[in-house]
Amino acid sequence: MSRLELRHVRKAFGGLDVLADISLSVGAGEFVSILGPSGAGKSTLFQLLTGAEHGEGEMLFDGAPLDDHGRHFAFMPQRDALMPWRRILDNATLGLEVQGMRRQAARARVAPLFAEFGLAGFERHFPAQLSGGMRQRAALLRTVVQQRDMLLLDEPFGALDALTRTAMQRWLEQMWRHHRWTALLITHDVREAVFLSDRIYVLSARPARIVREIKVPLPRPRSLGGDAARQASTLEAEILDIILNATPSKGHDHD
Amino acid sequence: MISVGLLLLAWELYATYSGIRPTTLPAPSRVFEQALLNRQALADNAIPTIGATLLGFACSLSAAFVLSMMVDFFQPLRRALFPVLIVSQTLPLVAIAPLVVLWFGFGLAPKIMLVALVTFFPMLVALVEGYESTEAEIGQMLRAMGAGRWRIFVLARLPSALPYFFAGLRISITYAVVGAIFAEYAGAAKGLGIYMLNAKNNFRPDLVLAAVGVSAALTLVLFGLTVLLQRLAMPWERAGKETAGKGAWR
Numbered sequence: 050m051s052r053l054e055l056r057h058v059r060k061a062f063g064g065l066d067v068l069a070d071i072s073l074s075v076g077a078g079e080f081v082s083i084l085g086p087s088g089a090g091k092s093t094l095f096q097l098l099t100g101a102e103h104g105e106g107e108m109l110f111d112g113a114p115l116d117d118h119g120r121h122f123a124f125m126p127q128r129d130a131l132m133p134w135r136r137i138l139d140n141a142t143l144g145l146e147v148q149g150m151r152r153q154a155a156r157a158r159v160a161p162l163f164a165e166f167g168l169a170g171f172e173r174h175f176p177a178q179l180s181g182g183m184r185q186r187a188a189l190l191r192t193v194v195q196q197r198d199m200l201l202l203d204e205p206f207g208a209l210d211a212l213t214r215t216a217m218q219r220w221l222e223q224m225w226r227h228h229r230w231t232a233l234l235i236t237h238d239v240r241e242a243v244f245l246s247d248r249i250y251v252l253s254a255r256p257a258r259i260v261r262e263i264k265v266p267l268p269r270p271r272s273l274g275g276d277a278a279r280q281a282s283t284l285e286a287e288i289l290d291i292i293l294n295a296t297p298s299k300g301h302d303h304d
Numbered sequence: 305m306i307s308v309g310l311l312l313l314a315w316e317l318y319a320t321y322s323g324i325r326p327t328t329l330p331a332p333s334r335v336f337e338q339a340l341l342n343r344q345a346l347a348d349n350a351i352p353t354i355g356a357t358l359l360g361f362a363c364s365l366s367a368a369f370v371l372s373m374m375v376d377f378f379q380p381l382r383r384a385l386f387p388v389l390i391v392s393q394t395l396p397l398v399a400i401a402p403l404v405v406l407w408f409g410f411g412l413a414p415k416i417m418l419v420a421l422v423t424f425f426p427m428l429v430a431l432v433e434g435y436e437s438t439e440a441e442i443g444q445m446l447r448a449m450g451a452g453r454w455r456i457f458v459l460a461r462l463p464s465a466l467p468y469f470f471a472g473l474r475i476s477i478t479y480a481v482v483g484a485i486f487a488e489y490a491g492a493a494k495g496l497g498i499y500m501l502n503a504k505n506n507f508r509p510d511l512v513l514a515a516v517g518v519s520a521a522l523t524l525v526l527f528g529l530t531v532l533l534q535r536l537a538m539p540w541e542r543a544g545k546e547t548a549g550k551g552a553w554r
Binding site: 096099100101120122123124125126127128130132133134143144147148174175176177178195201 | 448451460463466
């Protein structure tokens, strides 16, 4: 029983094929990643889902065509997109306010979550006063409180330094185990995809096709040591091979 | 401050010891003395100038705000309007000011128009470019949340324009004072501009300079007010600077 289902989705920008043929599905409570080289058109896929762009092919949610865009998804963009002029609390309530909730009610809904997101005590701070990791957690908080059917995460940790990114991945995995969000993650980080996902779709370079669907059989909670970790690195090596072989002769392309 | 002090000192020494006549170049001390003696007249003439500056600026600001929104919602308007407006900025004030006075008389109207003429375009450009500085991802996120164009404008584009708005405000407010004085110079019953003209015609450069000093002080006060206003309107700017680099690693 898949919630989101894409069938042969294609998108071209003025003669340039960006998405060649994308078919995928995401089940309820499933964490799925789309893994591909940068510039492959991963973000374009989210633009189609959120209704910012229109493409060809079928996009279904719970079996019905996705026509009323934006109702099902809570979208977390690549950079945190926190509004510098709003305090963290008011950034977190943004989605609820847009939905028409009163500011006081929205604040009351969001405030109890600050501790879980490691942001307790920072409600009244401005984004510029927070570190990169905290900003990403605030952005995720703003995303999940919208209580949409599904999360769309567009390289949420791409702008963080390596240490912070690893810490955030562990934190997100733990959060996901508690909440079991239905989530679709875009990333070009193989390790991140393996660490977080139940399934991974591997994309080719542009024009993007799905070259492989991979189940990640690792037990949760995911760990960074022991047998599971060895299994994970074998899987990572395998996926890396697939990606590099799917993009012959242009391994160092600039796009 | 030190550089201004040194300049005044050099001026004072030159005016005192070179034997130049005070009707050509008065010493700063004399200018200051005369300013004190004529403070009533200076104040009487400064008030209409302040009035024209603020009223003209308020008109220009309101018009720029309304038009900037129209341009933001309807982009072709930009291509239609900007050439005309850019040409309006090339009009030499020396030629235009007497004409505007000729057409609209010695009252407040021509002053407001000239102040608006010099400040309107910088404010419009600042606002329009400010809206466009909105982070694309914030727009995409708001659309995904279900926000329409008006919501996106109010929630994201308007606040994004604030730094640009204040940069434009700081520049325009200084133009505004110059514009008002120019308009008065071309013809007025009262005002710093006409005061300067009369003082010059009476061979009183000390009083011309005293009026210049008043207009400079006026400009500085208005400039200071915009800086203060910006601090009040954008508290996050200072908050960000104070804690920059102090964040924990995660």
